[in-house]
Amino acid sequence: MDNRFDKAVEEIRKGNKFLVVSHVSPEGDAVGSLLGVALALRSIGKDATAYLEDPVPELFKFLPGADTVVHSLDGAGPFDATFAVDCGQRERLGKGFVDLKHPGTVVNIDHHATNDRFGDVNVIVPDASAAGELVYDLCKAAGIPINKDIAVNLYVAIHTDTGSFRYSSATPESFIKAGELVRLGAEPWEISRRVYENHPARKYKLLGMVLSTLEIIEAANGAAGTNNVPKIATLVVTKEMFRQTGAEKDQADGFVNYARGIEGVEVGVLFREAGPDEYKVSMRSKGDIDVAAISQDFGGGGHRNAAGFTVKGSLDEIKGRVVAIVKERMYAAERS
Ligand SMILES: [Mn+2]
Known part of the structure; x- marks a missing residue:
């Protein structure tokens, strides 16, 4: 039984209004993990604000939920809890978050070995190839079904952070989860076309x-x-x-x-x-x-x-x- 997420799951159960954040200069894992958590929370009727200090990169605008990302937290909150994904340091979440008065319990979910454990709850798993893998585990631990939109986001997170499964960080777990995400509706070629065959001149x-x-x-x-x-x-x-x-x-x-x-x-x-x-x-x-x-x-x-x-x-x-x-x-x- 995976109990690494017990405290995070408890926050999901007892809260209603959540903030989800990731790092400045976001890449595939940041955006995919952020939206994965936000869509998972919304799918069970919770309110989830997805925040990135910087714009969603053009390549990732096709991700389901990308159009709901906000870039200012002025007047936002108070939140019951904040989920920070794929980010090793609080400052890298951007000024809007650092200045936020009421983030609630900060749940820090990350795979960077250099993570400084800035959260109230910290789930740091350096063996995970991507934060997206941890969001997958969080969904399972919380009993939240991974729908197609969540699957696309998490597939992109894992696919991009493993360099299309080329890096040594890609473990059997990464492949198994990616396979499961394909079963749940993520389409490899459709996603590859969008992410890798779609660059501006x-x-x-x-x-x-x-x-x-x-x-x-x-x-x-x-x-x-x-x-x-x-x-x-x-x-x-x-x-x-x-x-x-x-x-x-x-x-x-x-x-x-x-x-x-x-x-x-x-x-x-x-x-x-x-x-x-x-x-x-x-x-x-x-x-x-x-x-x-x-x-x-x-x-x-x-x-x-x-x-x-x-x-x-x-x-x-x-x-x-x-x-x-x-x-x-x-x-x-x-x-x-
Ligand atoms: Mn990452």
């Missing part, structure tokens, strides 16, 4: 510019006779590139994977200009380098193979620091 124009910034740095430590020197690949996206192409900032999400995807590259890094002398850094690793640990040193977080942070400084300075730390970790990994 300006995104590809932006990608072209970003790929032209590619740098490959060899992290050689002088060890003789080694042919497979680990490499670091970096990409840069500037405000000027967004301006020239008309692309929105979330359209660079995922570009970092092109850096990691190169033969011999162990760590891919994307530097996105976020403000004057401020960069959002996304890191992806292929092997043993723990980019979540590196990101935490910079005040960020994430998963072992996918993490990020925001940092102040000039591009050259930030790049220098990040590359130096990654090299250090690569040498350490080689020695151990």
Whole structure:
């Protein structure tokens, strides 16, 4: 019997008015998990407000319930409880939530190992591939039937956070749940068409510019006779590139994977200009380098193979620091 959700289920039973929130710069797992919880609560006659500080990315606007997401909490509440999904830190839920006077009991449901347990109730399961898996478990624990609309949201959450089931985070459980969600009405090709075969041309124009910034740095430590020197690949996206192409900032999400995807590259890094002398850094690793640990040193977080942070400084300075730390970790990994 799954009792990890006992307290969360108790909140659902006794409450009537709920808030559901997820992180700023939302991606598939954030939006899918958020809407999964909101639709589940609504399906049993509860009132659920779904809040995201930032807009729902264009690609995810087709998700059932996406048109009900609000972006302001002015005058909202009081709530009996708030469900926060896929978010490791309270601040990442956005200012609207942080300033909210009466969120009620905060139930923090997440799979980031770096989660700081900011909730009154915390269900943190780092082994889950996506928060969407935990929402699936929550529905089961609460006895809420997963209808087609919920299934589509949770399928997208799991599908996107596992990189279409390619990452090591994809467990037998992930496949079993995804299979069950397909049985419940999620249509793989229909969803893939919407999420992966539906990009605006300006995104590809932006990608072209970003790929032209590619740098490959060899992290050689002088060890003789080694042919497979680990490499670091970096990409840069500037405000000027967004301006020239008309692309929105979330359209660079995922570009970092092109850096990691190169033969011999162990760590891919994307530097996105976020403000004057401020960069959002996304890191992806292929092997043993723990980019979540590196990101935490910079005040960020994430998963072992996918993490990020925001940092102040000039591009050259930030790049220098990040590359130096990654090299250090690569040498350490080689020695151990
Ligand atoms: Mn996630």
